[in-house]
Amino acid sequence: MKRRNLGWLLLGILAPNMAWAESKLNLTKGVTEISNDVYGMHMLALYICTAIGIVVFGAMIWSMIFHRKSRGVTPATFHESTKVEILWTVIPIVILIAMAWPATNTLIAMENNDNSDITIQVTGSQWKWHYKYFDQDIEFYSVLATPRTQFDNREGNAENKGQHYLLEVDKPLVIPTNKKVRFLITSDDVIHSWWVPAFAVKQDANPGFINEAWTNVSEPGIYRGQCAELCGKDHGYMPIVVEVKSEQDYAAWLDEQHRIKEEAAAAEAASLNASLSLDELMKEGEKTYLAHCAACHQPGGTGLPPAFPALKGSKIALGEVNAHIDIVFNGKAGTGMQGYGKQLSLKEIAAVVTYERNAWGNNTGDAVQAADVQTATSGSASAPAVMDTSAEQTNNTQLEAQEEDLSKTYTLDELMTKGEQVYTRACAACHQPTGAGLAPAFPSLIGSPIITGDVAAHIDIVVNGSKKNPAMAAFGTQLSKTDIAAVITYERNAWGNNSGDLVQPADVDAASAK
Structure with a gap:
C-alpha cells in the first residue's frame, strides 16, 4: 500500500x-x-x-x-x-x-527583429513610460492611474485598493493583433526595465543606449507589466499596460489619435488667447501637480530633501516667474528635475506654476497664463511651437516645395549652416548631436557607409526612409528639397567626415523624380 x-x-x-x-x-x-x-x-x-x-x-x-x-x-x-x-x-x-x-x-x-510591421520607441522616464510610434506621428506618456489615496496613507484617508492596484495607467500602449511589433527601448534618466510577462519581453532601458525586443500577439486583450529595475524611490509606481486590438479596431484607434492631436493643437492655439482666473488655474494646477509632481515634491509641497527640495516657501516658488517657468519647462541638468515641456501643454504648465506659487501658504497672487509660458520659453530649444496638424504640415511642405528655387546654387558654408539647423531639429534625437547614433537602431553617421558611399543612395534614404530599418523615417514629405540638400551636405562634412560633397536642391529633385 x-x-x-x-x-x-x-x-x-x-x-x-x-x-x-x-x-x-x-x-x-x-x-x-x-x-x-x-x-x-x-x-x-x-x-x-x-x-x-x-x-x-x-x-x-x-x-x-x-x-x-x-x-x-x-x-x-x-x-x-x-x-x-x-x-x-x-x-x-x-x-x-x-x-x-x-x-x-x-x-x-x-532576438530576431527582422521584418517587423510596426516600430515603437519605448522610453523610461521617472516614473512613467513614453511611447513613440514611427511613421504615425503619434507619441504620448503613460502614467500611473491608481489614485494616490489608495497607496499613500500618510494623510489617514487611504481608500480600498482597486482591482488593478498599481497596474493601471491613463494611456495604455496600443498594438494590433497578428502584427510583428518591434520595440526600441531606452531611457532618458536612469536604468529602467520594460517587462510584460504575457509577451515574455523583459528588456533593460538604459540611458544613451537602445535595446530591442518584439512581440506578435494573436488574441485581443489587455496585458499588464511593470518596471523590473530598481529605478528610484517610486519604482513601484511605474506600471505598463498594453492593449491589443484587432487590426480594424487598431486602425480606428490610429484615426482617433490623429483627431485628438488635431484637437489638442487647436486647443493649444486657443489657450494662448485665453485668460483664466486664479481659481481656474489653481484647480487645473492641483490636478496636474498631483499627477506629475507630487511623487517627488509631495502633495504638501514639503519635498524629499536633498534630492527633491520643498516648494513650500522656496526661492523658486516665491522668486522670479520666468525662472520658475523655465525650470518646469526645461528641467535642471544634473538633478532629478526633468523637463515637462514635451509632456504637458502650455496651459497645464501655466496652471501648475500658478498652483505652486499660491499653494501651501506661498500666496504670491501670480496667475500665469499659457501665453506667458510661450513667451518665457520662446528661445528654448525644446519650446514647442503651436503645431499645425499633420495634413496642414504636409500641405505647408508641399507649398514650400512649389515656392523653392530649385535652380539656386548654395555655397558649402550656406549649406552647412542650414544643414546643422535641420539636423538638430529633425535628426539629432536619434543619431545624436555628435552623429554617434544609438546603435543598433540608429547607426553612427561618423564615417559610415551611407556617408562615405554614393550621394544618390544617401539622398534616397533621407527622402524615402529605409525598408531594412523601419526606425529610419522618410523625410520627403516633412522637409523641403533645400532642407534635405542642406542636411545631407552637413552629414557628409560634419564630425570629421569632410567629404567635400555639396548637394544642391536640384540634386534632390532629380533623385526624387527617379
Missing part, C-alpha cells in the same frame, strides 16, 4: 498538468508563440531537475536504508572506477546539450 502511494506521488510530480500551468507559483504561459516557447523551456528544465533530484536523492536514501551498518553490510573498498567517472561526466553533458539546443533556438528567435 505504501509503495502504491509513493508511485502516485511520483506520478503527480512528474506529469505535466493544468494545475501547474495555472499555479500562481509557476511561470505564466503567456499569449505569444515566444512566451509559450519560454514556458516550455522552463517546464522542461523543471522536469529534468525534478527527475535528477528523485534519482540522486532516491539512490542516497535507498543506500542509507539498505546498506546501513546495522544490517551487517560490508562497505566497498574500491577507490576509483573509470566507468563511473565516464558515466557521471558523459550523462550531464548529454543532458546539458539536450537542454541547450531548444534554449538556443528560443533565444535566437527572441
Whole structure:
C-alpha cells in the first residue's frame, strides 16, 4: 500500500498538468508563440531537475536504508572506477546539450527583429513610460492611474485598493493583433526595465543606449507589466499596460489619435488667447501637480530633501516667474528635475506654476497664463511651437516645395549652416548631436557607409526612409528639397567626415523624380 502511494506521488510530480500551468507559483504561459516557447523551456528544465533530484536523492536514501551498518553490510573498498567517472561526466553533458539546443533556438528567435510591421520607441522616464510610434506621428506618456489615496496613507484617508492596484495607467500602449511589433527601448534618466510577462519581453532601458525586443500577439486583450529595475524611490509606481486590438479596431484607434492631436493643437492655439482666473488655474494646477509632481515634491509641497527640495516657501516658488517657468519647462541638468515641456501643454504648465506659487501658504497672487509660458520659453530649444496638424504640415511642405528655387546654387558654408539647423531639429534625437547614433537602431553617421558611399543612395534614404530599418523615417514629405540638400551636405562634412560633397536642391529633385 505504501509503495502504491509513493508511485502516485511520483506520478503527480512528474506529469505535466493544468494545475501547474495555472499555479500562481509557476511561470505564466503567456499569449505569444515566444512566451509559450519560454514556458516550455522552463517546464522542461523543471522536469529534468525534478527527475535528477528523485534519482540522486532516491539512490542516497535507498543506500542509507539498505546498506546501513546495522544490517551487517560490508562497505566497498574500491577507490576509483573509470566507468563511473565516464558515466557521471558523459550523462550531464548529454543532458546539458539536450537542454541547450531548444534554449538556443528560443533565444535566437527572441532576438530576431527582422521584418517587423510596426516600430515603437519605448522610453523610461521617472516614473512613467513614453511611447513613440514611427511613421504615425503619434507619441504620448503613460502614467500611473491608481489614485494616490489608495497607496499613500500618510494623510489617514487611504481608500480600498482597486482591482488593478498599481497596474493601471491613463494611456495604455496600443498594438494590433497578428502584427510583428518591434520595440526600441531606452531611457532618458536612469536604468529602467520594460517587462510584460504575457509577451515574455523583459528588456533593460538604459540611458544613451537602445535595446530591442518584439512581440506578435494573436488574441485581443489587455496585458499588464511593470518596471523590473530598481529605478528610484517610486519604482513601484511605474506600471505598463498594453492593449491589443484587432487590426480594424487598431486602425480606428490610429484615426482617433490623429483627431485628438488635431484637437489638442487647436486647443493649444486657443489657450494662448485665453485668460483664466486664479481659481481656474489653481484647480487645473492641483490636478496636474498631483499627477506629475507630487511623487517627488509631495502633495504638501514639503519635498524629499536633498534630492527633491520643498516648494513650500522656496526661492523658486516665491522668486522670479520666468525662472520658475523655465525650470518646469526645461528641467535642471544634473538633478532629478526633468523637463515637462514635451509632456504637458502650455496651459497645464501655466496652471501648475500658478498652483505652486499660491499653494501651501506661498500666496504670491501670480496667475500665469499659457501665453506667458510661450513667451518665457520662446528661445528654448525644446519650446514647442503651436503645431499645425499633420495634413496642414504636409500641405505647408508641399507649398514650400512649389515656392523653392530649385535652380539656386548654395555655397558649402550656406549649406552647412542650414544643414546643422535641420539636423538638430529633425535628426539629432536619434543619431545624436555628435552623429554617434544609438546603435543598433540608429547607426553612427561618423564615417559610415551611407556617408562615405554614393550621394544618390544617401539622398534616397533621407527622402524615402529605409525598408531594412523601419526606425529610419522618410523625410520627403516633412522637409523641403533645400532642407534635405542642406542636411545631407552637413552629414557628409560634419564630425570629421569632410567629404567635400555639396548637394544642391536640384540634386534632390532629380533623385526624387527617379
